[in-house]
Amino acid sequence: MTIAFPPQTSSSPPGLQPEGWLRYLSFSLDHKVIGLQYMVAGFFFYLVGGALAGMIRVELVSPISDFISRETYNEVLTLHGTVMIFLWIVPVVNGAFGNYLIPFYVGARDMAFPRLNAVAFWLIPPAGFLLIASYFIAGAAQSGWTAYPPLSLTTPAAGQVVWILSVLLLGGSSIFGGINFIATVLKMRRPGLKLMQLPMYCWAMLGTSILVVLSTPVLAGTLVLLSFDIIAHTGFFNPALGGNAVVYQHLFWFYSHPAVYIMVLPAFGLVSEILPVHARKPLFGYTTMVYSILGIVFLGLIVWAHHMFTSATPPWMRLFFTIATAFIAVPTGIKFFNWLATLWGGKIALNSAMLFSCAFIIHFVFGGITGVALAQVPFDIHVHDTYFVVGHFHYVVYGGTVFVIFGSIYHWFPKFTGRMLNEDLGRFHFLITFIGFNLCFAPQHWLGLNGMPRRVAEYDPQFTLMNQISSVGALLMAVSTLPFLINVFWSAFSGRVAGDNPWNALTPEWLTSSPPPVENWKGEAPLVQHPYGYGVTPGQIDLGAATGREIWSSGQ
Amino acid sequence: MTAFSPSSDQSPSNTLAPPLREGSAPMAQVATENGHPDHRMFGLATFLVADGMTFAGFFAAYLTFRAVNPLPAGAVYELELILPTINTVLLVLSSFTFHRAAKELRHDQLGACRLWLLITAGLGLAFLGGQMVEYFSLPFGLTDNLYASTFYALTGFHGLHVSLGALMILIVWWQARTPGRFTADHHFGVEAAELYWHFVDGIWLVLYGILYLL
Ligand code: HEM
Ligand SMILES: [Cu+2]
Numbered sequence: 177m178t179i180a181f182p183p184q185t186s187s188s189p190p191g192l193q194p195e196g197w198l199r200y201l202s203f204s205l206d207h208k209v210i211g212l213q214y215m216v217a218g219f220f221f222y223l224v225g226g227a228l229a230g231m232i233r234v235e236l237v238s239p240i241s242d243f244i245s246r247e248t249y250n251e252v253l254t255l256h257g258t259v260m261i262f263l264w265i266v267p268v269v270n271g272a273f274g275n276y277l278i279p280f281y282v283g284a285r286d287m288a289f290p291r292l293n294a295v296a297f298w299l300i301p302p303a304g305f306l307l308i309a310s311y312f313i314a315g316a317a318q319s320g321w322t323a324y325p326p327l328s329l330t331t332p333a334a335g336q337v338v339w340i341l342s343v344l345l346l347g348g349s350s351i352f353g354g355i356n357f358i359a360t361v362l363k364m365r366r367p368g369l370k371l372m373q374l375p376m377y378c379w380a381m382l383g384t385s386i387l388v389v390l391s392t393p394v395l396a397g398t399l400v401l402l403s404f405d406i407i408a409h410t411g412f413f414n415p416a417l418g419g420n421a422v423v424y425q426h427l428f429w430f431y432s433h434p435a436v437y438i439m440v441l442p443a444f445g446l447v448s449e450i451l452p453v454h455a456r457k458p459l460f461g462y463t464t465m466v467y468s469i470l471g472i473v474f475l476g477l478i479v480w481a482h483h484m485f486t487s488a489t490p491p492w493m494r495l496f497f498t499i500a501t502a503f504i505a506v507p508t509g510i511k512f513f514n515w516l517a518t519l520w521g522g523k524i525a526l527n528s529a530m531l532f533s534c535a536f537i538i539h540f541v542f543g544g545i546t547g548v549a550l551a552q553v554p555f556d557i558h559v560h561d562t563y564f565v566v567g568h569f570h571y572v573v574y575g576g577t578v579f580v581i582f583g584s585i586y587h588w589f590p591k592f593t594g595r596m597l598n599e600d601l602g603r604f605h606f607l608i609t610f611i612g613f614n615l616c617f618a619p620q621h622w623l624g625l626n627g628m629p630r631r632v633a634e635y636d637p638q639f640t641l642m643n644q645i646s647s648v649g650a651l652l653m654a655v656s657t658l659p660f661l662i663n664v665f666w667s668a669f670s671g672r673v674a675g676d677n678p679w680n681a682l683t684p685e686w687l688t689s690s691p692p693p694v695e696n697w698k699g700e701a702p703l704v705q706h707p708y709g710y711g712v713t714p715g716q717i718d719l720g721a722a723t724g725r726e727i728w729s730s731g732q
Numbered sequence: 733m734t735a736f737s738p739s740s741d742q743s744p745s746n747t748l749a750p751p752l753r754e755g756s757a758p759m760a761q762v763a764t765e766n767g768h769p770d771h772r773m774f775g776l777a778t779f780l781v782a783d784g785m786t787f788a789g790f791f792a793a794y795l796t797f798r799a800v801n802p803l804p805a806g807a808v809y810e811l812e813l814i815l816p817t818i819n820t821v822l823l824v825l826s827s828f829t830f831h832r833a834a835k836e837l838r839h840d841q842l843g844a845c846r847l848w849l850l851i852t853a854g855l856g857l858a859f860l861g862g863q864m865v866e867y868f869s870l871p872f873g874l875t876d877n878l879y880a881s882t883f884y885a886l887t888g889f890h891g892l893h894v895s896l897g898a899l900m901i902l903i904v905w906w907q908a909r910t911p912g913r914f915t916a917d918h919h920f921g922v923e924a925a926e927l928y929w930h931f932v933d934g935i936w937l938v939l940y941g942i943l944y945l946l
Binding site: 391409 | 772774775779781782783784785786787793796797800804874875877882885889
């Protein structure tokens with residue numbers, strides 16, 4: 177490959193932006209720096225949210241509320257949900273990987289609006305600290321991450337107002353990010369690159385960002401009204417003052433069902449990048465993948481009331497939302513089978529990235545099936561607000577998205593830092609995460625089916641054993657972060673040097689140095705029209721020549 | 733060494749094409765700002781979609797209240813029609829005057845453009861004044877009942893948008909006094925303020941329809 181080096185015209189005058197590690201603490205405009213800022217901040221909040229989850233699981237080891245008081249338990253579970261969703265999953269799976277990868281994938285030197293991008297990131301730390309500080313100062317909100325009125329109107333006001341403020345800031349950050357992704361994917365593609373040639377993660381982020389732009393503002397408006405109810409004693413959602421609490425639920429879920437796709441669609445995209453590389457095969461069914469994403473975006477906007485089957489929803493509404501929800505299984509199923517077909521007959525390298533991705537597929541199918549079951553009214557009426565729902569969404573959010581985040585870190589760490597993560601530690605990390613996760617959340621389905629309500633600090637003693645098993649699983653999950661953290665810190669300084677393209681991948685982020693230079697490529701941006709061209713040109717990849725393990729180690 | 737190396741793995745169509753740079757032929761038709769392609773209008777339009785969804789949420793809430801939450805006996809909620817109708821006319825008119833201002837600018841008539849901008853801002857401020865008069869003459873307050881609260885929330889949120897829009901217009905009007913700040917084909921500030929103003933105007937028409945006419 178011979179590349180001519182045209183004279184560099186740097187857009188940001190040198191000297192204005194700090195160099196070295198300091199730029200990670202600065203208002204940097206570089207999309208790669210911002211991506212890693214999202215990543216590290218997100219991981220910090222993951223540890224916070226994990227500590228909160230630990231408190232929940234310790235409390236639930238015994239049927240009585242002995243470890244923390246009931247009020248504290250409510251605060252802890254509210255903070256746990258809010259932190260994990262708004263400060264860990266959404267920022268990392270969108271902000272971190274999106275900012276890092278999308279400009280590469282469209283062949284651009286940065287996002288469409290670099291300054292807006294930095295603003296979007298820097299809204300997150302203050303919002304996060306505000307939220308956490310509320311626990312220590314006035315007592316945190318107690319009404320769960322859903323903040324349903326009238327509960328959110330009767331629990332202590334100060335914590336709830338801070339919660340609203342924090343979520344508004346995070347929503348704003350998310351909207352700014354979404355606008356940026358849409359503009360970057362649609363407007364910043366290098367000449368000659370067509371939409372249908374983009375890596376799948378671009379489509380996933382486009383779909384996600386459409387959901388963000390269409391639904392997050394509705395949540396923001398709703399929370400403003402909720403704050404009026406709390407502060408000014410208006411009665412929008414307060415039945416005691418003639419208001420309507422169910423309207424809040426509709427508006428909330430109009431955001432929050434799409435929000436589950438905001439959390440999982442980018443993970444779909446990331447998996448679609450990882451599988452072809454480590455299976456040495458083209459992504460199966462590119463076109464159907466694209467239309468599935470668009471289908472999920474559309475259907476995702478019209479299924480929200482499946483969260484409200486016990487909120488006196490009229491029969492026609494139940495019927496419509498059950499059917500619409502069942503339809504989502506179609507595009508989701510298409511994606512699932514496409515991933516399987518991608519793996520089928522490939523030279524699979526069972527490295528950490530691949531292991532986490534395969535576990536994602538398994539968990540997501542399971543969580544998807546319980547999801548479709550939950551959308552059936554007669555079943556949902558029995559298990560709504562029980563641990564069955566908790567089991568369902570942890571299978572999709574943790575077993576799905578968080579597993580993909582870890583897989584993606586193993587996959588892209590060499591690009592981020594120029595060094596490889598240690599594979600043995602990585603597989604060890606995978607093993608305990610996988611066991612711990614399933615041990616923690618599989619029993620919760622049983623608990624829910626047998627009637628254990630969620631969000632309560634105490635439970636019937638007959639549920640003790642299952643809860644203890646679940647808590648042991650949680651302990652394993654907590655332990656599993658240790659090998660990961662050790663791996664990251666050790667490898668960042670002393671890991672094996674990765675080189676530009678350790679996986680022999682074809683997507684554009686690998687066609688530059690590791691870590692990449694400011695503005696992504698020294699010289700011209702490559703035009704990658706076949707990001708999954710593994711083996712499509714006969715003679716280039718010899719599938720018979722090596723086992724997956726050899727192919728994988730050939731890249732080392 | 734197995735069958736692939738990064739270069740042999742490279743399928744032939746993954747080629748290197750000229751850099752994405754200002755001035756290179758395929759990008760020439762895209763306006764640039766500080767050497768980067770300028771997509772600010774696109775970004776603003778996307779933002780307005782988001783902003784519109786906030787209003788859509790409010791409208792949906794209001795219409796649902798109308799459908800299922802009757803006004804309790806004894807609660808006061810009455811609106812006059814004359815003042816808001818005058819206000820509607822003012823706001824619609826201001827969309828046309830802004831359009832006129834932008835047209836003058838495209839014909840390089842900076843003076844006329846500034847005059848029409850000022851008229852537009854005046855109409856916007858008149859609208860806000862009318863809104864204030866209405867607020868003070870209404871027989872109900874913010875927390876009197878559900879409809880009263882909804883009325884103030886909706887018109888207040890819209891009024892906030894009008895205030896911001898009027899401020900934007902006054903800012904571009906002020907900036908336009910420097911010759912060369914806005915040219916016939918390079919005037920993002922004016923364009924942005926115009927799009928925003930039409931948006932605010934359109935939202936008002938929906939509000940007027942569902943709050944006063946329905
Ligand atoms: C594959 C299709 C899916 C279907 C059909 C589905 C269906 C459902 C249904 C019907 C409920 C309501 C249960 C109840 O409260 O009684 C629910 C809850 C939930 N789902 Fe899913 N789901 C799906 C995928 C997902 C995904 C991908 C995520 C996140 C990434 C997710 C996250 C959640 C969450 C967080 C809740 C609980 C919300 C709460 O009440 O706090 N679901 N799901
Ligand atoms: Cu849902």
